[in-house]
Amino acid sequence: MTVLACDFGGRRIKLGVVRAGHVVAHAVIPAQSHESLASRLPVVANSLLELCDDAGIQLRECRGVGVSYPSIIDPADERILDQFGKFADGARVDLHAWAQQEFGLRLALENDARMALIGEWRYGAGRGCDNVVIVTLGTGLGAAAVIEGRLLRGRHGQAGILGGHLTVRYNGWPCVCGNIGCAETEASTSVLVERATQLSCFKQSCLAAENDLTYETVFRCAGQGDECAQELAQQTLAVWGSMTVNLIHAYDPELVILAGGVMGSQDRILPAIQQWVAKHAHTPWGQVQIVASQLGDHAALLAAEWLVQERLVNEESTRE
Ligand SMILES: [Zn+2]
Structure with missing residues (x-):
């Protein structure tokens, strides 16, 4: 097609x-x-x-x-x-x-994180897997889930996709969604500058010299020994790790795919989330695999074919 x-x-x-x-x-x-x-x-x-x-x-x-x-x-x-x-x-x-x-x-x-998941599930890192969660890390934080080979949507279309709005700190920052301490308002590109400048060590940090602060810079400076960048990186990875544990506890995946703009720093992010999950997720049956996405920008494009096909089949069956 x-x-x-x-x-x-x-x-x-x-x-x-x-x-x-x-x-x-x-x-x-x-x-x-x-x-x-x-x-x-x-x-x-x-x-x-x-x-x-x-x-x-x-x-x-x-x-x-x-x-x-x-x-x-x-x-x-x-x-x-x-x-x-x-x-x-x-x-x-x-x-x-x-x-x-x-x-x-x-x-x-369809929702963007769900489309990224469809792409990876059918053609990429999740191929052959019936229980998959995606976590998208970028300007905002997204998520989506496939359970027992079925894409999770829910009555109002929001099941699985509000991963960025799972509470990771009950007395945290207020979020645009109305909740408090959402993963997205604690650590995402949209709040990075705010979270960085709130640290008392910020002015002495090499992060202060950046005009356009990105997580790539944060992880690079942290790797070079900048203590403030290390603190920020640690906080960020703890938020993303907690969010991933919440999603594992909610949706029981065998595989979690990490995707999104900040995965340019996957060498630092992937092992940190793997360790966090190994330590904190309750999965007595074994270990959830945590992998990086394979398709990048093409995941959502490839998903378009699956989605159109799904809708055409649905229309066909309603007519019969
Ligand atoms: Zn929120």
Whole structure:
């Protein structure tokens, strides 16, 4: 099957044409999410049409558009239910009407972490595994779960995906979601500068010289012996470790896949989370495997084909 694929991120929109489990053409455009989703859609449509041209694929060969979006998606009518600061107009945009108008195609919409999991589960690090959790580490923190070979969605579409909003500190920082001490508000790229500058050692640290502070810098400086960076790295890994333990206790996976922008520092992150889980997770049956994602940006694009296929099969069975 051939499909068009869009993965809307906070900073970048990844686009692709996918056929039979392969990304045959792809491109990345800036998200400019401070503007509006509506204003980016014409650019997205043009880029997808160009990709089809490049790949020598006609629109009539495509069966649908698979879209990955950073929000809770209503499972009944596939609408965007909310978002925290990404494309303020997201919930008001009718993506289904857009796909019909631009391409004459059906659109299938799903949460971004769930799409990353579908990609890794069907084509990447989770292949052949029926019980898998993904943890996405980046601007925000995401999660998703497959249990007994079924993608977990829940009545309102939020089952499994609120990993970043699991409480890791009951008296912690307030979060945009309304909760207190969420993993995402304790340690993610969106709060990194805030958490770093709150440390009393910050001004003496080499982190203070950075204009654009990233976790890559934090882990690098920590490796070079900067004590403040070491403290921040340790706090961060404890938050991500706790979040992973919570997800293991909730969903009973045999495999946890770590993905997302900060996994550029996977040499430091992966062993730390593996050790944390080995020490703190209660799994009397054995040990959960913790691995890095294999597909990176392509995971959500590849998932588009699976998602469109799933929706077409569902529609077929409803008609019968
Ligand atoms: Zn929260």
